[in-house]
Amino acid sequence: MNSIIPYLIVGAIVFVLGIFTIVYKKNAVGILMGVELVLNSVNINFIAFAKFVDTGIHGQIISIFVIILAAAEAAIALAIILNIYRMKATVDVTQLNKMKH
C-alpha cells in the first residue's frame, strides 16, 4: 500500500477500541488488554509514520521500546492482579473501593 491513510484508520480504530475496553471492562485482566490495544495502535502509527514521513528509522526504534514496555507492564500488572485474586477471590475492579474521600 502506498498511502498512509489505511494505516491511520486501522491505528485510530484500535486506539478507540482500546479506550472503550479500559472504560467499560470491570475485569482487571480485560482492562490490561485494553491498555495493550492502545499501545499497539501507537505502534501501528509509529511504524507507518517511519515509512512515510521520516527518512530514518526513529519510529521503528521507538515502537520496539513500546513493545518492551508493554511486556514489562503486563508482568507487573499480572503480579498485582494475582495478589488481588488471592486476597479477594475476584478480579472485579469495582470491588476495589476501600479508599474513599
Add this chain to the structure above:
Amino acid sequence: MTASEILKMMPLIIVLATPLITMLIIALHRNHLTTMIVSVIGLVLAIIAIPYSKALDLTKIGELLIIDNYALFYFLLIFTATIAIIIPSYPYLEMRFKGNREEYYLLILTATLGSSVLAASTHFVSFFLGLEILSVSLYALISYLRQTNEGIEAGLKYLILAAVSSAFLVFGMALIYSQTGKMEFNALMQFFSNSSKLNLISIVGLVLMIVGFGFKLAVVPFHTWSPDVYEGAPAPVSAFIASVSKGGILALLFRFFSQYDVLNSKPLFLIFALLAVFSMFGGNFLALLQTNVKRLLAYSSIAHFGYILVAFLAGNNAQNFKGVEAATFYIVSYFITIIGAFIVVGIFSTREREAMSVSDYRGLYWRHPWLSVAFSAMLFSLAGIPLTAGFIGKYYVLASGIDNQLWTLVIILIVNSALGVYYYLRIVVEMFSQPEEAAETKHPSPSVGVMTGLILAVLTIALIWLGVYPTGVIGAIKISVMGL
C-alpha cells in the same frame, strides 16, 4: 562512545550499576541492612561523581541525552532526595512488612534512574524510556506491602491510570512525529514556533502530550489517582511519588518547552493557565475537607504543582529563564518539606496501620516535642510562613508572575495560599493541644531511629537555612538554568 562521554555519564552509570550490584548481593546473601547500606553507598558515589562530570566540557551524549548543568543540578536533587527517603524506609519496612524486604531498594533505585534519565533527556525515545522505567518501578513499589488491601488497591489504580496516560503521551508523540518526522526537542520546538506550519494534527498531538504530563504531575483535572495512591502506598513511597517522580517530570517539562515562548502563545498559555488555576483551587478546597493526613498532603501537593505551573508560565528562554529559576527553587523547598512530612507519618505508623487520621497527632507535642517541632516546621513551610523555605519559594514564584503581569494568576495564588494556611495550621493546632487521658494507651509511642532522626534534623535545618539565607542555592540554580 568515547571515554569522555562515559565519564560525563558517570552519575547515571553508577545509579544504573547500583541496583545490579544490589541484585547480586541479594542473590548471595539476603540481608535487609546490607542492601540498604549498599544502595545508599551507590547513591553517595553518584553524588560524588557529579562535580567530576560537571568539569567536563561536552554536554550532548549522542542524540538521546544531554548532561548539562541543569541536568546535573536535578541529578543532585534527585539522588539526595532518594537517600533521604531510603534511610527512613529501613525501620518502616522492618516494622510493617514481613516478606522479602530487600527488593524494595532495587525498585527505588531503578525508579531514581528513570527520574534522572528524564531530567537529562532531549529526545522522545529517552523521554519515553525514562518515564517508563520510573512508572513500572512505581507500580511495584506502591503495592509493595502486598498483604494490605490498600496497597494492592492503590497499586492497581496507579497502574491503570499511569498506563493510560503513558498511552496518551506516546500517541501524542506519534502524532507530532507524523508532522515533523523528528523526535528531538529542539527541532520540535523550532517547528512549533513557526506558526505557519502548525496544523490540527500537531496541535492534537501536543494536547495529548500535555494530558500525559498532567496525569504524571497530578494537576486538576487529571488528579483523581493521587489521593488514593498517596493513602494506599507505604509512607516512604508516597514521599517518593510526591518528590522524585514528579521532580523528574517537571525537569523534563521545563526542558521540553525551554525554547518555546509559552507566555506569548495563546492556546498553550490558556491550557497551562487553566491547569494551574484548577489545580490551585481544586487542591486547596479538597484539602480543606480532609481529616486524613496523607490525603491532605496529596491534595496540597496538587495545589503546589498549580503554583509551580504559574512560575513555569512566567517565562523560559524569552524571559531569561526567570520563571524556571523560581520553579526550580520552589521544587527544592517542596522536596525538603514533603519528604520530611512523610517521614514523620512513617515514624508514627504502627504494625497494623499508618498514622493517617489528624486525631492521631493530637497532643503530639507533649509526647514527642522534637518530632512535633520538626513536623510543624514542615507544615509551616508548606503553608509559606516566613523564615521557612516555602515562603522564599512562594515569594519567588509571585515575583516572577508579577514581572510578567500575570495579575489574575498572581491574585489567585495569593488567595489560595491563605486557604492553605488554614488546613496546615489545623494539624499544628492538633499537635499542640492537650491530649486526652487515654491517649497514651491509644497511641503507643514510637521509637525514632538515630539515622531517621538525623535525616529529619538535617531536613528541618535545611528548611530554615533556605528560608533565612537562600542566596547560595539561588546562585547555583541561576547557573544551572542558564544553559537550558
